[in-house]
Amino acid sequence: MIRFLLRRLVSAAGIVMVVAATVFLLFYALPRDPARAFCGKLCLPENLKLLRHEMGMDLPIWQQFLAWAQGVVAGRDFPGVGRCEAPCFGYSFAKGEWVTETVLDRLPVTVSLSLGGAAVILTVGIGAGMLAAAKRGTWIDSLATSLSNIGGGMQIFFVGPLMVFVLSDTLGLLPRPRYTEFGDNPAKWFVGLLIPWIALSVIFYSNYTRLTRSMLLEQFNEDYVRTARAKGMSRRTTFFRFAWRGAMIPVVTQFGIDLGVLLGGAIVTELTFGLHGLGELVTQAFTNTDLPMLLGITVLSAGAIVLINVVVDALYAVIDPRVRLS
Amino acid sequence: MATVVLPETAEPTVTIGLSPGRIAWRRFKRNRTGVFCFFVSATFFIIAATAPLISLAYGKNAHERYGYRLLDASGYPPPPTGGMSPEFWLGIEPGLGRDVFMQLVFGIRTSLAIALIATVGLMLIGITVGIAAGYLGGRTDYWAGRVIDVLLAFPSQLMLIALVPVVDSMLVGPEEATPTWLRFATLCIVLTALGWAGSARILRSQVLSLREREFVEAAKVSGASPARIIFREILPNLWSPIIVLATWQLPILVGVEAGLGFLGVGLGPDVPDWGRMFLEGVQYYHLDFPYLLWPGLAMLIFIVCFNLMGDAIRDALDPKTKGL
Numbered sequence: 048m049i050r051f052l053l054r055r056l057v058s059a060a061g062i063v064m065v066v067a068a069t070v071f072l073l074f075y076a077l078p079r080d081p082a083r084a085f086c087g088k089l090c091l092p093e094n095l096k097l098l099r100h101e102m103g104m105d106l107p108i109w110q111q112f113l114a115w116a117q118g119v120v121a122g123r124d125f126p127g128v129g130r131c132e133a134p135c136f137g138y139s140f141a142k143g144e145w146v147t148e149t150v151l152d153r154l155p156v157t158v159s160l161s162l163g164g165a166a167v168i169l170t171v172g173i174g175a176g177m178l179a180a181a182k183r184g185t186w187i188d189s190l191a192t193s194l195s196n197i198g199g200g201m202q203i204f205f206v207g208p209l210m211v212f213v214l215s216d217t218l219g220l221l222p223r224p225r226y227t228e229f230g231d232n233p234a235k236w237f238v239g240l241l242i243p244w245i246a247l248s249v250i251f252y253s254n255y256t257r258l259t260r261s262m263l264l265e266q267f268n269e270d271y272v273r274t275a276r277a278k279g280m281s282r283r284t285t286f287f288r289f290a291w292r293g294a295m296i297p298v299v300t301q302f303g304i305d306l307g308v309l310l311g312g313a314i315v316t317e318l319t320f321g322l323h324g325l326g327e328l329v330t331q332a333f334t335n336t337d338l339p340m341l342l343g344i345t346v347l348s349a350g351a352i353v354l355i356n357v358v359v360d361a362l363y364a365v366i367d368p369r370v371r372l373s
Numbered sequence: 374m375a376t377v378v379l380p381e382t383a384e385p386t387v388t389i390g391l392s393p394g395r396i397a398w399r400r401f402k403r404n405r406t407g408v409f410c411f412f413v414s415a416t417f418f419i420i421a422a423t424a425p426l427i428s429l430a431y432g433k434n435a436h437e438r439y440g441y442r443l444l445d446a447s448g449y450p451p452p453p454t455g456g457m458s459p460e461f462w463l464g465i466e467p468g469l470g471r472d473v474f475m476q477l478v479f480g481i482r483t484s485l486a487i488a489l490i491a492t493v494g495l496m497l498i499g500i501t502v503g504i505a506a507g508y509l510g511g512r513t514d515y516w517a518g519r520v521i522d523v524l525l526a527f528p529s530q531l532m533l534i535a536l537v538p539v540v541d542s543m544l545v546g547p548e549e550a551t552p553t554w555l556r557f558a559t560l561c562i563v564l565t566a567l568g569w570a571g572s573a574r575i576l577r578s579q580v581l582s583l584r585e586r587e588f589v590e591a592a593k594v595s596g597a598s599p600a601r602i603i604f605r606e607i608l609p610n611l612w613s614p615i616i617v618l619a620t621w622q623l624p625i626l627v628g629v630e631a632g633l634g635f636l637g638v639g640l641g642p643d644v645p646d647w648g649r650m651f652l653e654g655v656q657y658y659h660l661d662f663p664y665l666l667w668p669g670l671a672m673l674i675f676i677v678c679f680n681l682m683g684d685a686i687r688d689a690l691d692p693k694t695k696g697l
Contacts, residue, residue, distance in 0.1 A: 065523050076539045200676035202628050204635050204651045205669035208658045216659055314530045315632055319655060329531055330636070341535075349526045 052361060059353040064116070066349040067342060071112050074338050081140070081336040101127045102140055115342065136346070137339030141332070146343040149328065156226050156324030160316060161309040163240055164247035168305070172252035173298065176259025181286070183264065191260070195253030203312070207246040207319040214242060224320040243320050247309070254301050262294035269293065295366050303359030307352035400689035407685020410678040417675050421482040428479075431462075433472045435479040435645045441470030455663030463667050467657045477667055479645035484672075487560050488626035494565035496619050499572030500611070504603060506573070507580025517573070524570040530632065536563045537638045556640050560633065564626055572618045579614050583607050613690040620683035624676040631672060647672060 082099045099105045103114060103125075117123060118135040125131060125138050136146040179191040214221045224242045227235040266272055267290060275285045309316075314326035325344055332340035391399075401407055420427065428434050440461055443450060448468040450456030455464035455473070463473040506517035540559045545552075583589060584607070592606050633639045634648015635655075642649070647668045654665030 062523055062526050066526055069523070069527075070535070073535055073539055077542065196677055196681065197673070200624070200673050200680060202631060202651070202669075202672065204632070204655060205665065205672070208655055208662075208665055209669065212658055212662050308529075311527075311529050311531065314534070315635060318636065330534070333531075333534055345527075345531060348531070352526050 048361070048364070052357065055357045055360065059350075059357055062353050063346055063350045067116075067346045068112060070342055070345050071108065071115075071338075074341065075108055077336070081338060101125070115339075119346075136343035139332070139337050139340045141335040141337040142340065146339045149340070150325065150343055150347060153323065153325050153328050155228065156322055157310070157313045157317070157326065159226070159229065159236065159240055160243055160247075160313060160322065160324060161306065164244045164251075164309060165302070165306055167244040167248040168251045169255065169302065171248045172255025173259050175252065176256040177263065177286075177291070179256060179260045180263035180267075188260075191256055195256040198249045198251075199253035201250050203246060203250055203316050204319045206249050207243065207316070210242050210246050210249075211320075224322065226322050226324075243316065243322070246319075247316065251305055251309075254305070255298060258297050258301055259294055262297055263290055266290040266293045292366060296363060299359055299362050299366065303355050306355050310348050310351055397686075397689040401685055404685040404688065406681055407689075410682040410685070413674065413678040414682055417481055418485060420478055421485045424478050424482045428475060431474065433475050435471065435475040436643070438470040439472055440465035444468075444470050449657070449661050450664075452660065453663075455661050457663065464663050466653075467661050467664055468653070473664060473667055476645045476650060477647075477671055480647040480650060480668065481671070481675075483640060483644060483646045484627050484630050484648075487557065487564065487630045488623055490561045491564035491568065491626050491630075492619055492623045494561065495569040495622065496572060496615060498565065498569040499576055499618070500615060502569065502573040503576025504580050504607065504611075507577040508584055508599075508603060508607065510581075510584075514577070517577070521570040521574050524567065527567070529567060530636070532567055533563060533629070533633055534636055534638050536567070537633070553641055553644055560630065560639070564629060568622070568626065568629075572622065575618060576611060576614060579611060580607060583610055616690065617683065617687045620679065620686055624679045624683075627672065627676060627679075631668075 082095055082102055082104055086095050086098055096105075103111055106114070114123065115137060118131065118133070118137060120133060122133040122135050123131055123137075128138050131138065131145060131147075134147065136150070138144075139146050139149065142149065175191045175195070179188045182188055211223055215223050221242055222238060225239040227239050229236045269290075272285050272290055275289055276282070280288075313324055314330060316322075317324045317326035318330070325348070329341060329344045331337070332344065433439055440450065440456060443456055443465055444467065445451075450465040450467055450470075455467075457464045461472055461474070463477060465471070466473055466476060502517050502521075506514040537556075537559055540562055541556065544555055544559065589602060589606050592602050597606070630639070631646075631648040631651060634646045635651045636648075637652060639646050639648045650668040651665065654668065658665045
């Protein structure tokens with residue numbers, strides 16, 4: 048297990064590095080000059096040169112990349128700005144802020160959105176799937192299946208406004224989406240994010256319903272479930288103690304994929320609901336030609352996606368003892 | 374099951390086998406939801422193809438600001454229907470006063486064209502890489518696998534936003550304005566470049582198992598060239614997963630393309646596009662919900678129907694599905 052984790056973590060770090068390098072290269076392929084953009088319209092050549100030096104842009108690209116990577120591992124000095132301790136993702140000249148601080152400042156919004164959404168998705172999706180499997184062939188089953196088809200065809204930028212329009216503008220049941228710090232007021236945090244969570248779950252739950260339903264139906268025919276039933280265990284006990292375990296493996300796989308999609312999709316979700324998280328930050332960074340910020344957020348989310356994959360693979364063994372990690 | 378017995382007089386009974394394609398077609402025809410959804414999806418494609426004719430018959434185009442004088446001081450059409458009337462079937466666009474029905478009809482054209490081209494493109498790359506990695510194995514497989522890993526680790530929306538201007542700048546000088554057809558090409562290229570990895574991975578695993586089958590071994594032993602094995606033995610067996618993957622990808626790409634328009638990196642403001650209707654709709658929806666409702670409903674119907682049709686095709690192609 049430990050060897051597996053170590054090996055996977057090393058390759059995960061490799062992937063993140065490649066992602067960072069690609070973003071670096073892509074950024075320099077852009078037809079824009081960050082130093083000139085920051086310098087303003089009336090820019091003297093000597094100012095531009097000085098600025099280039101401060102931003103570290105007078106070096107060849109690979110040296111800039113190494114300097115950046117060194118900053119992440121060991122910290123780095125910025126001439127004219129100051130010392131930045133590890134893990135240092137650089138200094139955003141466009142915003143005049145340290146990347147690490149700004150990202151940490153915005154992170155709670157995106158994490159609340161994604162993890163809260165994930166919790167609602169799992170509850171609704173698996174619940175509906177279990178219900179459909181238990182009541183197989185009844186109207187409940189067909190309702191759950193057709194609803195999941197419709198949900199899968201929705202886009203967040205349609206279902207989100209639809210919910211806000213119906214639930215808050217028309218019926219007045221919930222306030223419009225708004226982020227409050229969890230530490231400040233947990234109730235407000237919860238209520239303010241409820242619409243985005245529900246909207247996300249409408250889009251994502253369908254996969255879980257379908258997976259849970261078909262896997263559970265398969266499990267009901269497995270020998271060990273039949274044995275348990277034959278030995279006189281109640282339907283309920285076999286269902287909750289045995290059958291769901293075997294059904295969870297594909298669900299966990301799907302969840303790993305979707306968590307990545309949720310994080311990577313935060314841009315559109317945040318834009319839809321007007322929330323100020325990493326998604327908004329990265330869009331700004333892109334418009335402002337702000338490489339350090341862009342790089343910091345990309346690496347962070349790529350890292351999160353890769354880590355989630357490792358965790359998912361390790362979880363297989365926890366859920367199903369027959370799985371061997373290699 | 375797969376045979377039809379034709380009794381004939383005075384001759385021995387002849388047994389005619391059906392080709393797998395015909396069996397699949399028969400199965401598909403039996404699936405009522407599938408056939409219905411096929412017609413709905415086809416309608417969308419027909420509307421997209423004949424948009425100029427529809428515009429002629431309807432008497433309006435997608436550019437002129439017919440309803441501008443009907444908007445109120447802040448640019449909203451008359452509530453609560455968003456200005457729906459016999460003259461403007463689906464209402465008036467807030468702000469500019471263009472006809473929503475025409476926006477929608479020409480928007481389908483843009484979305485479907487981009488999604489279709491990108492689907493073909495990414496399937497071609499996916500098939501090539503999948504077969505190369507699965508059949509050649511070894512180092513090719515290893516590196517293809519790593520490239521796929523990296524591509525799947527990218528935060529996709531961010532990469533889409535970031536890549537569009539890069540590809541634009543490769544195709545056109547930095548000072549020139551980007552013409553519409555070029556942005557169109559850029560969107561197709563970017564969606565293709567970022568989308569092939571998933572299909573390649575699935576096809577690779579299919580090829581891996583096909584490679585070890587007896588018929589491939591038999592071909593190898595009888596001295597068939599690798600090209601022959603790939604094109605005559607393996608590729609024909611990949612058609613089912615390829616069709617299933619393509620019908621699965623297309624609606625996703627319609628959604629992603631709309632997402633790009635929503636993020637403001639779609640086609641220019643003069644080209645009708647569902648994505649931009651969403652972007653504008655989200656700004657106006659508190660007071661003018663219908664403007665957001667129409668593209669939302671249209672896209673929902675298309676994606677759901679196309680998915681259901683895809684499911685029906687998959688069921689028809691899968692020999693394990695019961696019933697003929």
